[in-house]
Amino acid sequence: MSRPLAKHPLASQTLSGADIVVQVLADEGTSVIFGYSGGAILPTYDAVFRFNREHRTAEGAEKMPLIVPANEQAAGFMAAGYARASGKVGVCLVTSGPGATNTVTPVRDCMADSIPIVVICGQVPTAAIGSDGFQEAPISSIMAPCAKHVFLVTDASKLEATMRTAFEVARTGRPGPVVIDIPKDVQNANLVFQGEGVLPIPGYRARLAEVNRNRLSAKACSEFEALLKASERPLLYVGGGAINGNAAPAIRRFAEAYGLPVTTTLMGIGTVDTTDALSLQMLGMHGTAYANYAVEDCDFLITLGARFDDRVAGVPDKFAPHAKAIAHFDIDPAEINKVKRVQWHHVGALALAIDDLHAHLQSRGFKPDYRAWHQHIGALKSQHALNYDRDAATIQPYAVIEAINRLTGGEAIVSTGVGQHQMWAAQYFDFKEPRLWLTSGSMGTMGFGLPAAIGAQFARPDKIVIDIDGDASIRMNLGELETVTTYNLPVKVVVLNNFGDGMVRQWQRLFFDSRYAASDKSLHQKDFVKAAEADGYAFAKRITRKEELESVIAEFVAFKGPAFLEVHIDGDAGVYPMVGPGMSYAQMITGDWITSRDALQTAESVDKADLF
Template sequence: MTGTENRMTGAEIVLKALKDNGVEHIFGYPGGAVLPIYDEIFQQDDIQHILVRHEQGAGHAAEGYARSTGKVGVMLVTSGPGATNAVTPLQDALMDSIPLVCLTGQVPTTLIGSDAFQECDTVGITRPCTKHNWLVKDVNELAGIIHEAFRIAQSGRPGPVVVDIPKDIQFATGTYTPKTNDAVEKSYQPKVQGDLNAIRAAVELMASARRPILYTGGGVINSGPEATRLLRELVELSGFPITSTLMGLGAYPASGENWLGMLGMHGSYEANMAMHDCDVMVCIGARFDDRITGRLNAFSPNSRKVHIDIDPSSINKNVRVDIPIVGDVGRILEDMVRVWRALPNKPEKAQTAEWMDQINRWRARKSFAYKNSNDVIMPQYAIQRLYEASKGRETFITTEVGQHQMWAAQFFGFEAPNHWLTSGGLGTMGYGLPAAIGAQVAHPEALVIDIAGDASIQMCIQEMSCAIQYNLPVKIFILNNQYMGMVRQWQQLLHGNRLSNSYTEAMPDFVKLAEAYGAVGMYCDNPGELDDKIAEMIEVKRPVIFDCRVANLANCFPMIPSGKAHNEMLLPDEATDEAVATAIDAKGRQLV
């Protein structure tokens, strides 16, 4: 690039920098402070802009795109309310370690601090919910900042970053700095290679275990396909049972014989009991959050713990561990597999035979069992039938947040990483539909289904218009129980069955709503018709809203009640609380 060629406006620099960082799609919404950038978008064809209907939708769509591809998701919003509407997806991406670059417009530098129209302190507001952010004050620094934004978003523990660009910077002419592959001499240099002595110590501890367990999380998936392959190899070599957080589903196949299912508040009985009774726990790319640990002072009381994580701040933050290993999961697993293979005396299966027998006895409790019905669709059954109908296809599942999310995690078997997209840490209602749009943009030929609740889906329902505009055949499969189901369940179990504002009195007709957007609306309340209607939904090449009417008062079990330990799980056949047994609300509806 010659001196003349690299002179361009700030808006041109933005598009050039995005292209040089491999960006093919941007999710955004225009406004006055970003019009120069939108003008440049109009004049090029290399990057496709996806017009959402709300800035929150842009962020979740970028998250879905990132989570399903492993690439950085990009969103573009205007100043003021555009930036503040982006806060929820930024915090969501921060908690779930999703690489996101958010470009925001800002009022001209001469007006900053004057309470100008659509001005806000974007850097100040987003500082707590990003890995890093910048206010660009010199057009000549713009390209370098964008390159650095992409590096920070996807390196170390992935996460969101914000680049705030004043409008006069977008108009100004400056010098474009090309992206280089040279070593970056910056303060942010995450450690990726694990300490070999610590890895050897971890493997020796694992080899001595009689009641081992591998506890894995989203960090395995974030590390890339090689980390997933190595994790599966480690399980095969060691024979250890393996469980996962909500965010780690798919790193190890649900059909694998060592799979215990998801652990945590609504995890399987066998996974939680194994976590409680193990003598060696190897935590790989997870962070011991409260949904997993239950009561901290009763969490896995008799185990020695290994913690592998690229984020040093996660080590010993919630749970003290015996062997911390900071680094990239993939590289550490590579060393761990190599060291295990080199063990002079590998442990015999007999060493853990008693443990595996105990795990099988826990499995026999069938903690996800439920009473099916010929009269009403049980939500668990609906997920099972959806899973069976999608087998053999490349399927991406997104969810909203609530009971339906937990049932999807329990009953939809994930065999591969990056195909399960959900809001874990922040628990954001409204995530699923825009995330499905992002995944569908990235994988136009795939089957993308948002498993939704009737309350959550209404949070970002306007993004159906985006799906229609871009011919994105996303399927919204609503488990419609006419409640904010998880809120109702907690009120029933913990608040004397006082159902305060958890019933939706004015539910829309979802079939008519779909048709109003130009999508396909479907309805089913008969278990005998469900398979045929799901098959019809899948074959439709347009966006679909499927209103699946399920049992109103079904509860999601197993459940670790708040403040309880893993071995104090509430199982379906143990739910003897009077409110659970009667399950009658003010509307007089009875669970079948």
Template sequence: MDTATFTSLHSDTTASSRHPLAGQTMSGAEMIIEVLAQEGVDTLFGYSGGAILPTYDAVFRYNQRHRSAAAQGDLDEPMRLIVPANEQGAGFMAAGYARASGKVGCFLVTSGPGATNTVTPIRDCMADSVPVVAITGQVPTHAMGTDAFQEAPIVNIMGSCAKHVFLVTDPEKVEATIRTAFEVARSGRPGPVVVDVPKNVQNWVGEFRGEGYLDIRGYRQRLETLRSAKLSDRKCRSFFEMLQRARRPLLYVGGGAVVGDAQRELRDFAHTYRIPVVSTLMGLGAMDTTDELYLGMLGMHGTAYANYAVEDCDFLIAVGARFDDRVAGKVEEFAPLAEQIAHIDIDAAEIGKVKGVDWAHVGEASRSLQQLLRYGESMGFEPCFDAWVEHVHGLRTRHPMGYDRTSELIQPHYVIEQLNALTGGSAIIATGVGQHQMWAAQYCDFREPRQWLTSGGLGTMGFGLPAAIGAYLACPDKTVVNIDGDGSLRMNLGELETATTYGLPVKVLLLNNLGDGMVRQWQKLYFGDRFSASDKSLRRKDFIKAAEADGYEFARRVTAKEEVAAALQAFVEFPGPAFLEVMIDPDAGVFPMVGPGSSYKEMVTGEFIPARQAAPRSGRSGGAEQDAAEAETQPQSPDLF
């Protein structure tokens, strides 16, 4: 969306809901905080500085006015202010808060380097459709464009990274702009919104209206069209005609099903028609990962049986997914036997962007699936896909996840299996980016959505620890574990101190393989073992000493396999912040693996996951039953095609 400053206002509130402070005189900074409170913000993340000081002062005075007599510390404040080690950490904390809660996360930073340090979390939130509002201080309007101290052109910088950027040059519009920023962040396809507020606008004094939004008529019209989007009987009939013809339908579920809170409708749809489900990295948790119909993650590091199911299906139903390169690989050979492809997404730009589809609907995933269910019920649709379900269960039996269980070295898969047994799929798991991220996705269970927090689209190292902090502040009743790698953790290591400063019982599980494992794996496979810049064994970081220096009372290192189970139990049960470093096999790899630009039939399963010999594919038309029947050469159930 283009950056702009909107001039008109409209009100959607009534006299009966008039804000109690409406009509009072206050500064622009105070108006910002009152709107945040009105929007339900209970936690702010941020680092102060000259250009944002008036707003930080307004936070202090707001808490002073509303603090209860029982308040004991920072976490008891009406609007908690969490100060990270770095502004990037603030952005990722807000993102973790938003991902775990479904609410809009908010962070507050100063101008210049304070604002530019948040470019990465803003782009990260855009890539994964995460609703956050970033309020950045700016030099006074009269100094803008003069290269003033700590000035940066935030509108220009953030314009290509965020869903929208507002620059407030008219102080009369400050409260309406903040209110509109939250509306834009949470509506439609969610995303990050940046509000750049010059210091003189924060210091301006005027009348607080307590209501009103900017007039962004075109955007609201599109939203209304989206909300009212209804599947016609003709489109429903067309969908069910395809489903009726299908013998091997498969649901391909992405992060849109999580963001759109469509888990109930998705599970109802899958169970009503007995359709197996695969998910993307961002779609984990939309379907209970222990469900008999769930086949795991698909794609570059998806389970072998999920990828084989994609190879074998004849009707692919994509819900809130975007056919990205880590899933589709060689696009023309993705789901090669699918005679029909259907796609439901809230963003029209995603339809046909990567792969052509035969049926599509732009709308909310939850409502769309609900409408299809109602139509199917009204027409008495009762398909029978039992043979297909039996087939995919056979795939799971014959091609299970596996690793070297006999090695004397600690295998990361084993560590995560043990952690998963302790948490029972109920913990919130955050990760950095790399091999540990993929092992966590493969071996952790997620019974519900919003338990899996990872940087998917942008793949940002250093994401895990600050995101876990934000997630705990959003969900203090949950066990929150950050599974990290030594390279990724190092990126935002300063946030260890943030967890202990505020006494947050976030658990940090470090799988240390003394290097950038994923880069090293690619160098093994594609660069002739030339480990350029990926071997960190010569670095001198002692993570245990670092954790202890930052106040961790539980900080342990495990070097023997027999110590893992007991150490993990003590780690999970420790009542405060806990740090556990496990020295894993440095040569452990992530498998299966579909190489970049490759098709699923070229998937490498490694030494410990049984592969199958794929039969030649004949494309989307002709020979589908024969190809699918011949695809499995290992012993299997009677031919179901």
């Protein structure tokens, strides 16, 4: 018989609503808060201050430090970076009105990528709601379409249960952001602390329990086994759900046991070690050519925590055209058959499902022979490898990333903004573990990289954290350079400067006859190195010559404190491969330095003709 939980030491004590908010944060394991103050949230900020004064660690550090950014959007992305790097719920604490509306973008970003954060917003007093009071905004209405759930606490007696329920909803099932809007009078109310209790949300909990109970049956395992036995060219297609569901260890065991090649989405990077022989790295619009060709050639596509989004399956009818069957594992039933019809599916916890399937196949003595498929994959990797002009006089962005990667060896946490630099980082960095790759996937939010790196550094102080950014993206949250030095974080920032919106220019070059409308930043006057120095960076350097690359990057990576590096890169460097809008993988554009399948076949035909 299990023992009853110990009574909370503060149970039955009278606390203010603000003190209850902070105590629940502590109870939920919150180790850091990111936020910006303001009138409507001041009672809770004061409660955080008093909590930290009374609960210092043995070393004298604050138990739950409050990190203040330059703006609230960055606070939301810091919480997201913390959540992505740690797997825990990130916390953001902001005031009403503009403070809360500034977090709409990170909330939507987290919803799109299934990232668990809790955003706590101050609100005008309950009696003033709807009166257009100072710094009032209808946050529950604004956030409702963007978040997993929104709570407006108008009954102070429900504050504690609401707080605990918010964390439950954020972290369970398909994770996501939860917003709690708390009027100032609720924060100031005197309440009896219960030390336990959640809101009655029977529908959500019933659906969650059903998904968690839904283990693979013997019949389902046998049906999957039949599909796998009939396959000669199976391929695992793995998405962000594998990382969010902590299923990477199970997937690695499964892939290694049966020799199953693996390709991942942008959000699934790190599920398997990208240097592993079975890894094909990323597929999709800017995936490796060999991964995309493997999708073209596979006869059984096994989809794990991925959703066939438009950057992967842009033309669903032409995606995996030779697959005789597609299997789909997901925790969200809404994703099954939403974009691509599948022949087998399972809705449930991914790690459990993979382990159950693995046990079933082992019990049946399943030992496939995929040597021919492995040889084919090896040929694809060799013939269609990532490449670029290595003899160019200008600095190539790929070379910058390769140089950093040689020093970090797939062990660093890498965050990015959005654009060309994001795709180059995804292609050319190695990632040996999950939660090392942090990027805004579905929303594609410029300005994500720097604040996400700050959140990640708090989550993983043992890791090197590097923000790979673009000159356009970093401008969006440039104020957070000062946040790095304020807290003396050893975050390393790289700006790949091509003096413009590089990805937009690439599209304009390919599809708009090189009309660079509003994407050229060559006339801008920003001196990034001086900006970094003004914000207190002891290491702030610029590379303009190819010969400087190796030595300066080595110095940059080795530097112990905050470090900033700007690199002037070739403005014409593109992201290839590229699967353009309306194109199938067979029509992929590989650029000048990656061999396409059509070019290879043409060359082979010429070689054969020379024999006769």
